[in-house]
Amino acid sequence: MGYQTIYNAWKADPEGFWLNAAEAIDWVEAPQQALTDKGDGLYEWFADTKVNTCWNAVDRHVEAGRGAQAAIIYDSPVTDTKETITYADLKTRVANLAGALRAQGVEKGDRVIIYMPMVPQALEAMLACGRIGAIHSVVFGGFAANELAVRIDDATPKAIIAASCGIEPGRIVEYKPLLDAAIEASTHKPELCVILQREQHRADMIDGRDVDYYGCQDGVEPADCLPVEGNHPSYILYTSGTTGQPKGVIRHTAGQLVALNWTMQAIYNIKPGEVFWAASDVGWVVGHSYICYAPLIHGNTTIVFEGKPVGTPDAGTFWRVISEHNVTSFFTAPTALRAVKREDPEGTMVKDYDMSCLGQVYLAGERADPDTLEWAQHHLKVPVIDHWWQTETGWAIAANPLGVEELPIKLGSPAKAMPGYQVDILGDDGHPVADGELGAIAVKLPLPPGTLPTLWNAEARFKSSYLEAFPGYYETGDAGMKDEDGYLYIMARTDDVINVAGHRLSTGGMEEVLAAHKDVAECAVIGVSDSLKGQMPVGFLCLNAGCDRAPEDVIKEVVADVRNQIGPVAAFKKAVVVDRLPKTRSGKILRGTMVSIADGKEWKMPATIDDPAILDEIGEALKTIGYAQT
Ligand code: COA
Ligand code: AMP
Numbered sequence: 001m002g003y004q005t006i007y008n009a010w011k012a013d014p015e016g017f018w019l020n021a022a023e024a025i026d027w028v029e030a031p032q033q034a035l036t037d038k039g040d041g042l043y044e045w046f047a048d049t050k051v052n053t054c055w056n057a058v059d060r061h062v063e064a065g066r067g068a069q070a071a072i073i074y075d076s077p078v079t080d081t082k083e084t085i086t087y088a089d090l091k092t093r094v095a096n097l098a099g100a101l102r103a104q105g106v107e108k109g110d111r112v113i114i115y116m117p118m119v120p121q122a123l124e125a126m127l128a129c130g131r132i133g134a135i136h137s138v139v140f141g142g143f144a145a146n147e148l149a150v151r152i153d154d155a156t157p158k159a160i161i162a163a164s165c166g167i168e169p170g171r172i173v174e175y176k177p178l179l180d181a182a183i184e185a186s187t188h189k190p191e192l193c194v195i196l197q198r199e200q201h202r203a204d205m206i207d208g209r210d211v212d213y214y215g216c217q218d219g220v221e222p223a224d225c226l227p228v229e230g231n232h233p234s235y236i237l238y239t240s241g242t243t244g245q246p247k248g249v250i251r252h253t254a255g256q257l258v259a260l261n262w263t264m265q266a267i268y269n270i271k272p273g274e275v276f277w278a279a280s281d282v283g284w285v286v287g288h289s290y291i292c293y294a295p296l297i298h299g300n301t302t303i304v305f306e307g308k309p310v311g312t313p314d315a316g317t318f319w320r321v322i323s324e325h326n327v328t329s330f331f332t333a334p335t336a337l338r339a340v341k342r343e344d345p346e347g348t349m350v351k352d353y354d355m356s357c358l359g360q361v362y363l364a365g366e367r368a369d370p371d372t373l374e375w376a377q378h379h380l381k382v383p384v385i386d387h388w389w390q391t392e393t394g395w396a397i398a399a400n401p402l403g404v405e406e407l408p409i410k411l412g413s414p415a416k417a418m419p420g421y422q423v424d425i426l427g428d429d430g431h432p433v434a435d436g437e438l439g440a441i442a443v444k445l446p447l448p449p450g451t452l453p454t455l456w457n458a459e460a461r462f463k464s465s466y467l468e469a470f471p472g473y474y475e476t477g478d479a480g481m482k483d484e485d486g487y488l489y490i491m492a493r494t495d496d497v498i499n500v501a502g503h504r505l506s507t508g509g510m511e512e513v514l515a516a517h518k519d520v521a522e523c524a525v526i527g528v529s530d531s532l533k534g535q536m537p538v539g540f541l542c543l544n545a546g547c548d549r550a551p552e553d554v555i556k557e558v559v560a561d562v563r564n565q566i567g568p569v570a571a572f573k574k575a576v577v578v579d580r581l582p583k584t585r586s587g588k589i590l591r592g593t594m595v596s597i598a599d600g601k602e603w604k605m606p607a608t609i610d611d612p613a614i615l616d617e618i619g620e621a622l623k624t625i626g627y628a629q630t
Contacts, residue, residue, distance in 0.1 A: 140283025230254030259450025420448025
């Protein structure tokens with residue numbers, strides 16, 4: 001069956017399609033009904049079921065005779081460690097941790113924040129939560145204490161599982177002081193912190209609150225898998241929106257199991273038993289879906305890689321891991337391949353390894369630029385597939401489903417809509433535009449299983465962010481077009497979200513930090529094009545009248561503020577001081593025009609601009625930091 005046949009089969013009977021896919025899951029109470037329409041644009045999948053994520057990701061494979069198969073391969077060039085954890089080992093490790101959490105009072109529905117680097121214990125912690133029905137929320141290690149505090153207050157976790165440190169090239173990132181500062185700053189206080197002490201750095205423990213990750217497992221009764229309702233949240237994952245307050249995307253248990261399992265063969269072209277590697281981080285959605293859940297649910301071996309594409313130790317690391325661990329499908333971000341290409345433009349390091357195991361490569365997280373994609377295709381000699389998705393959807397909206405049919409690759413396009421998604425390009429009037437025309441990309445409701453049903457504690461925000469602009473649709477926040485063959489092209493965000501090295505960041509959140517500086521009267525942050533990271537944030541500061549401080553001193557302080565309050569991952573390093581910001585007559589900052597000027601692109605004078613002369617000043621200021629070169 002080809003792509004079109006499968007897509008048409010879904011369209012003809014969406015519920016039948018997903019009920020069919022649901023047969024691959026072990027249910028305690030199987031679905032009778034696929035979709036529940038809750039009204040007002042809200043839907044749930046498989047709400048009438050009883051099921052357990054951990055059972056499906058771990059125990060059932062042991063029962064089925066895969067106990068001796070590697071479930072996780074941990075490969076950490078930054079600590080010079082390699083470890084293989086079989087499905088049987090994983091079951092024991094997860095059941096013990098789950099038992100310890102339960103013994104400490106963590107119950108079904110309790111939230112548990114996980115703040116860990118790329119170590120196998122991060123996956124164990126996620127699975128242990130699922131085993132007992134606790135809802136995890138993983139926070140990326142590159143975020144600062146303040147971001148962690150915001151998430152603690154929103155998710156109100158009973159427990160936090162953290163590591164003593166993460167390792168970045170050239171430095172040890174001590175997590176415990178960040179964790180302690182976050183708890184100090186938050187209104188909600190967790191009852192318990194479970195700390196994984198790593199040998200690279202041992203953290204100080206706080207009596208009565210902190211317990212050792214392994215110490216707390218001593219002598220506890222391992223926990224069995226607790227069946228939960230299909231619409232019980234598996235996790236909350238915070239993602240950037242237009243403000244500094246992140247959105248808590250919820251993933252329901254059953255939809256995640258059904259959808260992710262379906263994608264492994266259909267999209268990623270991989271059979272149970274084979275090795276799948278997503279070189280991302282557990283703190284991002286790719287890490288949730290494709291380092292942890294999908295490969296394990298599908299009975300694959302997943303790789304937990306603690307390193308970078310370059311510098312750990314060199315640009316051949318990816319190829320070494322693929323070859324050494326026999327990876328069939330590899331998933332990474334275009335920015336990572338750009339980093340490799342920059343160091344090894346001729347791809348000579350690829351030739352150092354036997355890469356015959358590799359079947360295909362997948363790219364996501366940002367637009368795959370044709371140069372990078374062609375470079376990878378040329379040197380790796382396998383199909384390199386761009387696919388498009390978001391934290392909200394949890395899996396690909398558009399892809400080239402190699403396990404179904406290899407569609408012709410069109411450079412610059414992540415190919416076609418996957419079953420479950422009717423993708424339309426809408427004009428301002430909410431009606432589909434003609435093929436080839438630009439518009440807002442929207443998905444007809446209901447979204448498929450595995451996507452977000454709502455936001456944590458924020459249903460009104462869910463509706464206003466995603467459902468109100470185009471009634472009957474989910475608004476993706478991306479703009480683009482569809483060609484006459486149904487291929488999608490994702491061109492830009494329609495909001496203030498930027499994408500820096502595959503990391504989704506809010507310029508609004510950075511502006512909140514800049515605006516809080518005592519000398520800053522007004523500010524703006526835009527995302528300018530960057531040949532390595534895709535985009536980089538650049539700040540514009542208008543200082544308070546009467547402020548006579550040297551601009552470079554204020555800039556240094558706001559750069560430090562963003563690093564301390566959002567985190568190093570924001571990569572906010574450049575700002576300029578200007579007298580005024582360009583605005584429309586109604587007072588809206590003309591960020592789009594500023595981006596075009598910064599990128600050295602042609603731009604048109606906005607008809608609504610208040611004072612055109614300001615744009616020249618912006619251009620001059622940008623030239624001082626290396627932008628606006630025509
Ligand atoms: N904990 C603490 N700090 C972290 C961190 C973590 N988990 N991850 C990143 N950081 C820090 C980095 O050390 C760096 O700090 P610095 O300013 O002191 O140098 C900063 O955050 C920016 O990091 P990063 O975005 O990783 O940039 P880089 O220049 O170190 O590396 C790339 C560039 C392209 C190699 C890297 O960004 C990369 O591998 N990107 C792929 C991302 C990805 O897979 N995304 C998932 C989507 S699929
Ligand atoms: P995140 O939620 O971090 O996965 O970021 C999702 C956003 O990243 C999308 O809304 C897009 O703006 C962008 N994105 C992800 N994948 C792609 C892709 N393949 N092509 C273009 N943009 C992408």
